[in-house]
Amino acid sequence: AQxxxxxxxxxxxxxxxAVTLDCTYDTSDPSxxxxxxxxxxSGEMIFLxxxxxxxxxxxxxxxxxxxxxxxxxxxxxxxxxxQLGDSAMYFCAMRGYVVQxxxxxxxxxxxxxxxxP
Amino acid sequence: DARVTQTPxxxxxxxxxxxxxRCQPILGHNTVFxxxxxxxxxxxxxxxxxxxxxxxxxGMPKDRFSAEMPDATLATLKIQPSEPRDSAVYFCASxxxxxxxxxxxxxxxxxxx
Numbered sequence: 001a002q003x004x005x006x007x008x009x010x011x012x013x014x015x016x017x018a019v020t021l022d023c024t025y026d027t028s029d030p031s032x033x034x035x036x037x038x039x040x041x042s043g044e045m046i047f048l049x050x051x052x053x054x055x056x057x058x059x060x061x062x063x064x065x066x067x068x069x070x071x072x073x074x075x076x077x078x079x080x081x082x083q084l085g086d087s088a089m090y091f092c093a094m095r096g097y098v099v100q101x102x103x104x105x106x107x108x109x110x111x112x113x114x115x116x117p
Numbered sequence: 118d119a120r121v122t123q124t125p126x127x128x129x130x131x132x133x134x135x136x137x138x139r140c141q142p143i144l145g146h147n148t149v150f151x152x153x154x155x156x157x158x159x160x161x162x163x164x165x166x167x168x169x170x171x172x173x174x175x176g177m178p179k180d181r182f183s184a185e186m187p188d189a190t191l192a193t194l195k196i197q198p199s200e201p202r203d204s205a206v207y208f209c210a211s212x213x214x215x216x217x218x219x220x221x222x223x224x225x226x227x228x229x230x
Binding site for chain 1: 150152159160162165167172173206208210212217218219220221223224
């Protein structure tokens with residue numbers, strides 16, 4: 001079975017600081033993808049970044065980077081130079097590619113990030 | 118501008134009534150997910166389709182919920198009869214088989230009174 005764990009229900013960070021949101025996962029699938037989504041107060045789900053399990057390098061997208069540690073089964077999101085607009089709920093998600101039944105996209109419980117001016 | 122379209126955006130209904138939520142996936146996407154989001158349970162996967170066939174609906178209460186894809190451009194989620202505990206935001210997302218993200222619709226906010 002697949003499982004995503006986000007242990008930080010909420011985080012408070014000063015503007016312009018870097019922030020790391022934790023995500024650990026569990027899967028029996030040998031090939032899988034890890035995703036981060038942002039959900040602002042408006043409610044929409046916005047895709048941020050993707051990491052494949054066989055990617056050699058950590059994914060980066062602008063101010064977002066994914067600190068992927070396969071042996072530890074962790075996929076932490078790092079936001080550099082945080083901005084007020086980064087205040088939102090952040091979800092880590094995973095999808096398997098090989099094992100039957102593991103190919104659904106499952107989400108963690110989320111971390112509510114608040115950026116203080 | 119390709120996007121997943123969900124209708125209605127908001128729905129208020131009385132307990133016992135049938136509710137139908139619709140989703141138009143992005144053209145060319147062959148996977149569709151239905152999620153329910155509540156404060157208590159977070160994002161729960163209700164059903165998952167690939168090429169219009171249901172692959173996993175283990176997260177869906179079978180006695181009152183049903184999900185279908187009548188064609189590649191339409192996915193539906195029905196609740197009959199609806200109950201107050203079904204009040205939530207229901208999201209549809211579409212994607213492909215490959216290592217790409219799923220794109221979410223704006224959601225349907227359902228309130229059952």
